[in-house]
Amino acid sequence: MTGWLKRGYRTLLAKQQGRGGKFLHRLIWIGCLSVVVPTLAAGLIYYRVAMEREKNQIVDESKSSLVVMKDRTERMLQGMEKESLELAADSMITDLFAGRIVDQPVVWHLELVNKIALTKNANDFISEIYFYSNQESLVLSNNYGSIELNEYKYKQDIEQLMAAPSLTTQWMYLPDSQKEGLMSFVRKVPVGSRSEAQGVLVFQIDMSAMIRFLPQDTSVMPMGKELVFVSYPHRVKPLTEKTGERLETPGPLPGIRSIMDSSEGVGSFYEAGPDGKQAHYSFMKSMFGRTYVSIIPEELISDRLVWIRVITLLTLLFFVLLAVIFTYFSTKRAYSPIEQLIKHSKSLGAGRVQSSENEFDYIRTCLDYLSKETQRFGKYVEKIQPTLRERCLQQLVSGDYRWSGSLIQDCEAYGLAVKTSYVVMVVEVENVIRETRFLPGDQPIIAFAVANVIQELMDKNADLQGYVFPFQGRGIGLLQWDEAAEQEKLPRRTIEFAQSVCDSLSSFLSFEASVGIGRCYSHIADVPVSYKEAEVALQYRIYQDTASVLYIEDLENSKTRAIFRYPRELEGALVDSLSKGEIEHAGQALEQFTKLLQHSQSYHFIRQSYSVLLSAIITSMEKQGGNILDILEHNLFGQLESKQTSRDIIDWFKDVLFPLHQRLMSDLLNKAGLSAIRQICQHIQDHCTEDLTLVQCAELVGMSPSYVSRLFKKEMGINFLDYVVACKVEEAKRLLLETDRSISEIAAGIGYSERNLTRIFQRLVQMTPGMFRTTYR
Numbered sequence: 001m002t003g004w005l006k007r008g009y010r011t012l013l014a015k016q017q018g019r020g021g022k023f024l025h026r027l028i029w030i031g032c033l034s035v036v037v038p039t040l041a042a043g044l045i046y047y048r049v050a051m052e053r054e055k056n057q058i059v060d061e062s063k064s065s066l067v068v069m070k071d072r073t074e075r076m077l078q079g080m081e082k083e084s085l086e087l088a089a090d091s092m093i094t095d096l097f098a099g100r101i102v103d104q105p106v107v108w109h110l111e112l113v114n115k116i117a118l119t120k121n122a123n124d125f126i127s128e129i130y131f132y133s134n135q136e137s138l139v140l141s142n143n144y145g146s147i148e149l150n151e152y153k154y155k156q157d158i159e160q161l162m163a164a165p166s167l168t169t170q171w172m173y174l175p176d177s178q179k180e181g182l183m184s185f186v187r188k189v190p191v192g193s194r195s196e197a198q199g200v201l202v203f204q205i206d207m208s209a210m211i212r213f214l215p216q217d218t219s220v221m222p223m224g225k226e227l228v229f230v231s232y233p234h235r236v237k238p239l240t241e242k243t244g245e246r247l248e249t250p251g252p253l254p255g256i257r258s259i260m261d262s263s264e265g266v267g268s269f270y271e272a273g274p275d276g277k278q279a280h281y282s283f284m285k286s287m288f289g290r291t292y293v294s295i296i297p298e299e300l301i302s303d304r305l306v307w308i309r310v311i312t313l314l315t316l317l318f319f320v321l322l323a324v325i326f327t328y329f330s331t332k333r334a335y336s337p338i339e340q341l342i343k344h345s346k347s348l349g350a351g352r353v354q355s356s357e358n359e360f361d362y363i364r365t366c367l368d369y370l371s372k373e374t375q376r377f378g379k380y381v382e383k384i385q386p387t388l389r390e391r392c393l394q395q396l397v398s399g400d401y402r403w404s405g406s407l408i409q410d411c412e413a414y415g416l417a418v419k420t421s422y423v424v425m426v427v428e429v430e431n432v433i434r435e436t437r438f439l440p441g442d443q444p445i446i447a448f449a450v451a452n453v454i455q456e457l458m459d460k461n462a463d464l465q466g467y468v469f470p471f472q473g474r475g476i477g478l479l480q481w482d483e484a485a486e487q488e489k490l491p492r493r494t495i496e497f498a499q500s501v502c503d504s505l506s507s508f509l510s511f512e513a514s515v516g517i518g519r520c521y522s523h524i525a526d527v528p529v530s531y532k533e534a535e536v537a538l539q540y541r542i543y544q545d546t547a548s549v550l551y552i553e554d555l556e557n558s559k560t561r562a563i564f565r566y567p568r569e570l571e572g573a574l575v576d577s578l579s580k581g582e583i584e585h586a587g588q589a590l591e592q593f594t595k596l597l598q599h600s601q602s603y604h605f606i607r608q609s610y611s612v613l614l615s616a617i618i619t620s621m622e623k624q625g626g627n628i629l630d631i632l633e634h635n636l637f638g639q640l641e642s643k644q645t646s647r648d649i650i651d652w653f654k655d656v657l658f659p660l661h662q663r664l665m666s667d668l669l670n671k672a673g674l675s676a677i678r679q680i681c682q683h684i685q686d687h688c689t690e691d692l693t694l695v696q697c698a699e700l701v702g703m704s705p706s707y708v709s710r711l712f713k714k715e716m717g718i719n720f721l722d723y724v725v726a727c728k729v730e731e732a733k734r735l736l737l738e739t740d741r742s743i744s745e746i747a748a749g750i751g752y753s754e755r756n757l758t759r760i761f762q763r764l765v766q767m768t769p770g771m772f773r774t775t776y777r
Helices: 002-012 014-018 022-088 091-098 105-121 155-163 175-179 207-213 254-261 298-304 306-348 359-384 388-397 404-414 440-460 490-508 524-542 552-558 568-580 583-598 603-623 628-632 636-641 646-686 694-701 705-716 720-738 743-749 754-765 769-776
Strands: 126-133 138-141 145-148 170-172 182-189 199-206 218-223 226-231 241-243 246-248 266-272 278-285 290-297 421-429 465-471 474-481 513-517 549-551
Touching (some): 022 105, 022 278, 022 306, 091 199, 155 199, 175 182, 218 254, 254 278, 254 290, 290 298, 388 404, 404 524, 440 465, 490 513, 490 549, 524 549, 524 603, 568 583, 583 603, 583 646, 603 636, 646 705, 694 705
Antiparallel strands (some): 126 199, 170 182, 241 246, 266 278, 421 513
């Protein structure tokens, strides 16, 4: 086995040394363990559950068969006992003991024998019925008619019965009868006499016929005056069996003795069985002194559960094998990009980065090398940017040229045309902060990359000229057109170029960018105006965030002027949802709020509306007990101001402000809420004889009724009204026990009518007030 495992290890793992490292092998083993261990645990849990369920099913089957056996046997035995009583109470037998049979005894014997034969023939289980009295030496039997006692084959049985000190009506095995497989039901006669028995009426029951009528594998064991029926399936030999001419009955088992000593009518337990091994006992006792027992050997239960073990084991092996195979190939597939990356890194870093068999060490070395190269590249970028022309253009778009003379001089110095058509386009990358691959300080690098893409696209288009430079974290394109160019086509061409820039950034750098385009002007001094217009165009993203290219002319022409009101209702719904902790409803209200604001098509109105909404949320937090200094410590207005698109603002509200509101309010509730509820509970207990309302208690602690209702339910576990009713009932109990006031006076004292108090008392205490006073006073 050890050699086979070693060969398997070499086959699966050792051959991978040329293609993978130690990390791959560890990854495969960890993956296998992470799959196999839960699978084995789940299989073990299923095995335990299935075993327990199957055991319960076997026990339930045993109990069901026990009920069937009891019903059958009781009907049969009660029928024979009834027949015995009717025969014993017959006038012919009572006349005998009353001394009224003085003549013609032969006729009397013949009539009684006929009645005995008639009773015997009516029941197939009765082998023989005989009657004996100490007034005669004769035995009257359906088989022998009238026979002398000395000649009767069951003479010893009769003498034993008559010699018994306290003969009663009972089932028993008699010595001679038992040899023939018969069980006897003995009834002393005369019936109802308190003196010693003057005779006996015996029903001899054929046990073989009775056992055939009962469920399979059933035995009968007399235990004193009680009769025990035992069902013991799948045994090697019956508990009672006929050997030759004798019916063998073993001594009582410990389990059966425990059942006989138990005062319970129904039960089950585990005890040693007839073979000395553990077995499950189920028993039922009838009101007529008979006990029915079902014994199920634990071996039988185990044999029936073998299939569960086999199926569970096979299923576990299948899933474990499947999991190992799947883990191996999925790990190989997941590791493939890492392996290819390491190979590519080794080919690129040949002679620069030292190779290692440990992937982590090699990756760490590569990262150290890249970090050093990044630092060198950063220093290089700092040296080359910005150039003098870029400085001039940056000052131009920012409006730093206050005097046109200096602008003209710089344009001549840097080769910038003064009188030609200029259009400014501003390219801004969306969601830079949300991108996990960037750090907050990477915006200059992003702007540099965007400027390079714009420059490459401009070089590929022969009809485009201009200048590209990064500025304030954005890529700026200053497109220049000849004076002979058709002015009507310039905006369309600029929009097409801007769209190509967005597409290229998305394809090659995975950047989602927006482009704002200003109007076209014929003098370089108007470039700052075009730049401001491009920035204004980007502001339209706050209500028009579907378009990536925004041209100021198209946007302003599409604006509609209409009377618009601030959506105060949605603000209230949003704040109320936050107060109730319904974050999903608050998010829906925020979406509706945003859609409604977008219809205004006013940047400043939308901006200020979001600020008003933020103020309303902060005010709500303060009203609920929040500290305004702690709230404003998070610079919420500053964070909101930094968001430029409607989607950014919505995400900020949902991801930042709403969780902050929940956290602050939760902390506040944990401190102040419990104190307020305790105050309300104490007020209810002190004034339970008065009319108490939720509004009154809410005003007591300075909170809204709806909020108090939710908080009360959360802290106390019951609602406000139920607590008030419970306090009033407790006060009524005290008055019932400590005073002599009538029930109507007590009901009026706690604010109820007598009828309502009785109804509530019965529901909570399960008795009327009068019964409570009588019982506990």
